[in-house]
Structures are given as structure tokens and as C-alpha cells.
Amino acid sequence: MIELRGISVTFNPGTVNAVRALREIDLRLDEGELVTVVGSNGAGKSTLLNVVAGVRLPDAGRVSIAGRDVTREPEHRRAALVGRVFQNPLDGTAATMRVEENLAVALRRGQRRGFARGVGEDRRRLFRAALEPLGMGLEQRLAAPVGLLSGGQRQALTLLMATLAQPRVLLLDEHTAALDPAAAAEIEALTIRLQAEQGLTTLMVTHNMQQALRVGSRTLMLHQGEIALDLSGEERRGITVDVLVRRFQQARHQELVDDELLLTR
Numbered sequence: 368m369i370e371l372r373g374i375s376v377t378f379n380p381g382t383v384n385a386v387r388a389l390r391e392i393d394l395r396l397d398e399g400e401l402v403t404v405v406g407s408n409g410a411g412k413s414t415l416l417n418v419v420a421g422v423r424l425p426d427a428g429r430v431s432i433a434g435r436d437v438t439r440e441p442e443h444r445r446a447a448l449v450g451r452v453f454q455n456p457l458d459g460t461a462a463t464m465r466v467e468e469n470l471a472v473a474l475r476r477g478q479r480r481g482f483a484r485g486v487g488e489d490r491r492r493l494f495r496a497a498l499e500p501l502g503m504g505l506e507q508r509l510a511a512p513v514g515l516l517s518g519g520q521r522q523a524l525t526l527l528m529a530t531l532a533q534p535r536v537l538l539l540d541e542h543t544a545a546l547d548p549a550a551a552a553e554i555e556a557l558t559i560r561l562q563a564e565q566g567l568t569t570l571m572v573t574h575n576m577q578q579a580l581r582v583g584s585r586t587l588m589l590h591q592g593e594i595a596l597d598l599s600g601e602e603r604r605g606i607t608v609d610v611l612v613r614r615f616q617q618a619r620h621q622e623l624v625d626d627e628l629l630l631t632r
């Protein structure tokens with residue numbers, strides 16, 4: 368469960384460059400809910416995820432994750448609660464480290480120091496079992512440096528790493544956007560599987576409007592730091608991208624949706 372109450376973030380406050388990235392956001396995600404987030408460039412999507420992860424502490428408001436008030440906890444204090452995947456497959460893994468070493472680091476995330484560093488046979492068995500269902504043959508390549516993997520393989524590994532330590536929350540920031548269509552489809556399917564298996568409360572940012580309506584059970588549209596639309600249930604079922612854009616325009620009094628939003632439908 369994620370609960371945001373009155374969350375505001377302003378960058379460069381009191382200067383000519385002040386940006387109100389989030390404006391009094393109220394948002395509650397139920398346990399195990401997968402919510403997609405769309406919105407044009409600069410709408411506040413990444414800032415929203417950063418507030419949940421603790422990368423950016425809000426100027427006002429409260430954040431709670433799984434019933435714990437984490438408002439003032441910096442990123443490292445809530446790391447065990449949160450798994451993240453970014454757009455660039457290179458960001459989530461260390462290229463010169465082996466597949467198994469990357470997984471070992473992921474497993475240690477959020478745990479106290481002193482946890483065994485090496486990768487023993489028990490650990491390898493666990494990693495192989497986690498990699499095998501990906502269907503990419505990575506279970507045979509535990510000793511390979513991650514730099515040798517394809518973008519899709521690397522993003523699959525990143526997703527696995529993000530969920531390996533069993534966080535409560537998964538934050539995905541355009542994590543399929545940099546992949547070719549086939550790899551993007553694989554990562555999307557893997558996301559849905561891992562999310563469902565672990566019952567992860569998930570925020571998934573995407574610029575692909577079709578993906579936003581296809582994946583999960585609820586879609587938010589952010590606009591200038593506010594939640595302009597929040598669709599779920601009957602209202603969301605069967606909705607087309609055109610209708611979504613129209614709904615958005617109605618909500619914003621016919622304000623023009625920017626080109627990028629229209630182009631990426």
C-alpha cells in the first residue's frame with residue numbers, strides 16, 4: 368500500500384526558475400495494485416516516483432508505504448521497501464560484474480551489512496531458479512559479465528534484481544521505452560508476472576498510452592504536477608487512447624495536449 372497526502376515539491380523555490388513539480392497530490396494505491404502513469408514531459412511523473420522512493424523528500428505532505436510513515440526517511444532507510452527500474456537498461460546493473468554478482472548485490476539490498484558477500488552454491492541455485500523462467504538462457508550465464516547481455520536481457524535482469532529482495536513497492540520509470548518492440552513486450556509480460564506473483568504495489572510510468580491502458584487496473588494522467596485523470600474499473604475498461612485524450616481535454620477545459628502525448632499514442 369502506498370499513501371500520499373498533500374504532497375508538494377517545488378524545485379528552485381523563490382527563484383525565477385521555480386518549478387512546482389507536484390501540487391498537493393493525494394493518492395492511495397491499494398496493496399498489490401498496478402497503476403500506470405502517463406503525462407507529457409515535465410508533468411511530474413518521475414518526481415512522483417522519486418518522492419515514493421525517498422530520492423526527493425516532499426516540501427509538504429506525508430508519504431506512507433505498507434502502513435509505515437516514511438515521509439522523512441531518506442532513500443537508503445526505505446530501500447528494503449522499494450524496487451526500482453529506470454528507462455536505460457545500463458542504469459540498473461553493473462556492466463563489469465558477473466550476472467551472479469549483480470544478483471547477489473540485489474539480494475543484499477536493504478539488509479544489514481555483514482551479510483555474506485560471496486556467491487555460494489545455494490545462492491547460485493536460487494539465482495538459476497529465478498532466471499530460468501525468463502526463458503533467456505541467463506541461468507546458464509551466471510558467470511558472464513552483464514556488459515555482454517543485450518538490452519532486453521539486461522532490463523529483464525534489472526527487473527528481477529528490483530524484485531529479488533521482496534520489496535513492497537515497485538517503481539517503473541519508462542522501463543520498456545528504450546527497448547525494441549519484441550524486448551519491450553517481453554519485459555512488459557515479465558513485469559506483469561513478477562508483480563502478480565509478489566503482489567507488489569506498483570507505479571509504472573509510460574509514454575505509451577496503449578501500454579498504459581493495457582497494463583494494470585488503473586491509469587493516472589499527470590498534468591503540471593496534478594492528477595488530471597484517475598481511471599479504473601468500468602470507466603477504464605475498453606477505453607481507447609482517443610477517448611482518454613478527449614477525457615483529459617475535457618478535464619482540462621479543452622487545453623491542448625502537447626504534441627508528444629499525441630504522437631506517442
Ligand SMILES: Nc1ncnc2c1ncn2[C@@H]1O[C@H](COP(=O)(O)OP(=O)(O)OP(=O)(O)O)[C@@H](O)[C@H]1O
Pocket residue numbers: 378379386387388406407408409410411412413414415
Ligand atoms: N532536480 C531538478 N531540479 C530542477 N527542476 C527539476 C528537477 N527535477 C525535475 N525538475 C522539473 O520538475 C518538473 C517535473 O519533472 P519530472 O522529471 O517529474 O517530469 P516527468 O513527468 O517525469 O517528465 P518526462 O516525461 O520528461 O520524464 C519539470 O518541469 C522538471 O524540469
Ligand SMILES: [Mg+2]
Pocket residue numbers: 412413414540
Ligand atoms: Mg520522467
